Amino acid sequence: MSVAAGGTELSRRRDAADHRARVETERGIHRYRTLALFAGAAQGLIYPADRAVMVWATLGALAVSVVAARWAMARHPGPTAIRRLGALTMGFDVMLIALFLANALRDPTDPIQMLPLFLAAEGAVRWGRIGGMATGAAAGVMAATWSVVVHARQDIVQPLAFVTFRVVAVVIIGSLLGSTVSAVRRQRRLADMVCNASSDLIVSFDLHGTVRTVNPACEAILGYTQDELIGTDRAELVLGEDKPDGPPDLESLRRLGSRHVELQFTHKAGHSVWLELDLQPDLQEGFVYAIGRDVSARRQTEAGAPPPRRPRRAHRGRQPGAPGGASGARAARAPAHLPALRRPRWVQGRQRQPRPPGR
Known part of the structure; x- marks a missing residue:
């Protein structure tokens, strides 16, 4: 844009x-x-x-x-x-x-x-x-x-x-x-x-769990417009075992106060979205405010294989191709799934013959 x-x-x-x-x-x-x-x-x-x-x-x-x-x-x-x-x-x-x-x-x-x-x-x-x-x-x-x-x-x-x-x-x-x-x-x-x-999701819901206000970022994060979310129960889009089964627990809100949680939500398109939520209850006004950030990419990275280590830099005084040199170190530490790199001819034993004198 x-x-x-x-x-x-x-x-x-x-x-x-x-x-x-x-x-x-x-x-x-x-x-x-x-x-x-x-x-x-x-x-x-x-x-x-x-x-x-x-x-x-x-x-x-x-x-x-x-x-x-x-x-x-x-x-x-x-x-x-x-x-x-x-x-x-x-x-x-x-x-x-x-x-x-x-x-x-x-x-x-x-x-x-x-x-x-x-x-x-x-x-x-x-x-x-x-x-x-x-x-x-x-x-x-x-x-x-x-x-x-x-x-x-x-x-x-x-x-x-x-x-x-x-x-x-x-x-x-x-x-x-x-x-x-x-x-x-x-x-x-x-x-x-x-x-x-704000590009973060900002939403408020009352003590019955009904969404009262939500910012326009909801459409980019969850796929729903503001009119579609306002008036709905905040638990309708939550997935997994953390899905609320009723209105907010007032005693828990008084005891814990502000909280930091990560919940999985359903996107309008059907896939799941992980949100990192900061919950701030205001019991005097009868509202709970939440600010959510999309952490789906981080969750996918944590669930997958760890990234490969970066190889160490070779010592400057060593010759390229020698054991422990730069090319040798890269060849030794190259992951198995990568194709072998082409090596110089003199490394493969095809050194040029010296020219006869007079030519």
Whole structure:
């Protein structure tokens, strides 16, 4: 593979990893939006705010958006589609929280004024530090506006310092969350780049033995693509007496910790492959990580005959062909299966006769 082709392949793998991370982020956000729907329904039964019809209409709109977002995610959207989905969802959530705030304008101490913080958190998770600052500013303005309106309905004038403090506080919270998310993403991108560029097999499986992640080197080493291996049991491809007969032994993982093993695996083409594996359990996260190197060539060499010894070098002062000389040593130490080397004529006794005088 040329340098240009290799760089293009690494770029393609990096873009694919970024897209997978963005998809996982959207899925996580929509899981929490589903939880927010049920929590809002329970809260609406307990406290309907100013108008109960307004609460349930807003929750109905949230339910429709949750179902629509899940349907869109199930269609495996591309990079452009996933960005549009995130922007539309963010705009819809801003509208929903504005409706919730507009339906609770009687009590200045109403905890509903904390809802804009969820917007700042959502923007930070979705777009990092810049997103946290932008959505934090919007959420701070919403919270400050709600506070001014509610206090004005009570004939209370809020000082300007109180209003600006709300805006600045929410912006700082959004920026802090976004900076943390951006740092985590940088570390993850670096790990993905190293993992995707590695020629070694890098795989993780959970404590049930199910493969969760694997790098592209699996296709070169085992013949299987990433999609074919993810979700399978890690024992399906192991051969021999070391084949696991169940999920990983937690007690053994705690006692032994990191391990270095060599196992025989089945290649997709049918032949066997020996892998030297470094196992690193992470019981707190519930995963076991493995880095494997193909040592099939070394195994075959160890199983075969040892290579012949290299002959010693002859002493420089000895004549070629003499006993112990260079040619004699090579002839004496030549393996039996090699053909005999041609020797010079004078060694075979066919020395030239001296010329008569005068010729």
